[in-house]
Amino acid sequence: MTASGKVTAGVRTFVSDVINGFVEVTHSSFALLGLAVAFAAITLTARPDLREAGEQHLMGWLQSRQPAPVAVAQVELEPVPADRPIAINPKELPREQAAVAYWLSKKYRVAPEPVAALVTEAYDIGSRAKLDPTLILAIVAIESSFNPFAQSAVGAQGLMQVMTRVHTDKYEEVGGHLAAFNPLANLRVGVKVLQECIARAGSLEGGLRYYVGAANLPHDGGYAAKVLAEHFRLRQVAGGRAASPAPAAKPVLSTKAPADAATPSAALPATGEKVALLAGA
Incomplete structure (x- = not known):
């Protein structure tokens, strides 16, 4: 095999190893994620207090994302002064x-x-x-x-x-x-x-x-x-x-x-x- 052929084969082997490693890591990550979700579900089922705390936290976050209501300052009513002009230039x-x-x-x-x-x-x-x-x-x-x-x-x-x-x-x-x-x-x-x-x-x-x-x-x-x-x-x-x-x-x-x-x-x-x-x- 020529030198260029060896280089090409080496590159292919390297790329193949990287792809296979990525697939294995991805599968492992999904498996870990699935285990984490299952564990969280079991924990929340066994601990209602944690579920309630989580719901309250989520509700607080959602409310904080709502637009604030229009702020209007309350003004106390008072009689119109007798000397207040009803016509002005x-x-x-x-x-x-x-x-x-x-x-x-x-x-x-x-x-x-x-x-x-x-x-x-x-x-x-x-x-x-x-x-x-x-x-x-x-x-x-x-x-x-x-x-x-x-x-x-x-x-x-x-x-x-x-x-x-x-x-x-x-x-x-x-x-x-x-x-x-x-x-x-x-x-x-x-x-x-x-x-x-x-x-x-x-x-x-x-x-x-x-x-x-x-x-x-x-x-x-x-x-x-x-x-x-x-x-x-x-x-x-x-x-x-x-x-x-x-x-x-x-x-x-x-x-x-x-x-x-x-x-x-x-x-x-x-x-x-x-x-x-x-x-x-």
Whole structure:
């Protein structure tokens, strides 16, 4: 055999030995793995306490992988100071707030001065509640189109269409039930109700469903989508970008959930049964 033939034969022998060794190791590894699984199964069967501890550890790991719920800071309600202006010159506001005030004024055909006061209040209470102020203003837009005297057929009142008779305790903290028609007081109570809805649902979209009274219904009539779309436009305006002036939404005033619909839990009453006709709002 030539020298090159010997080298070739040696290489083949080496490769063959490596492959055979790998196969044997793999088989041994699978055998060891099978033994380990069998041993673990026997041990867990004989020791229920170990199985329970393992299940608890696994459950803790799975829960840690779940997305955290939306964090909303609880804000204490307080009466609106008597000297708090209900109208402000938008030119006196920071640029971002002024842009939002002017845009809302034009779209919803309301005076810019009272809208400027509402924008200021939304930014103030939004920072304390850890809620985007433009989200608060978007809800006002969809609920009442910035009409502070709006009232639905089922008793939802004011800018944020809060069910006054349901949330009397909250209105007592801001001056009584007639404070529902004070724009700033209504805004504060509405934000408080929204906080509770988001905290209960664990998400913004779920909180909006609770807010409109659709938590136990198959759909919310497009309410959450409308709010989030208006929120997106307001964020564009606040960021200095031109937002498409979509037609102003009709106020959600004459809507009512079907009589046979499941009633939301009494622990957190909805703001009103306002879902069934939302699709046509």
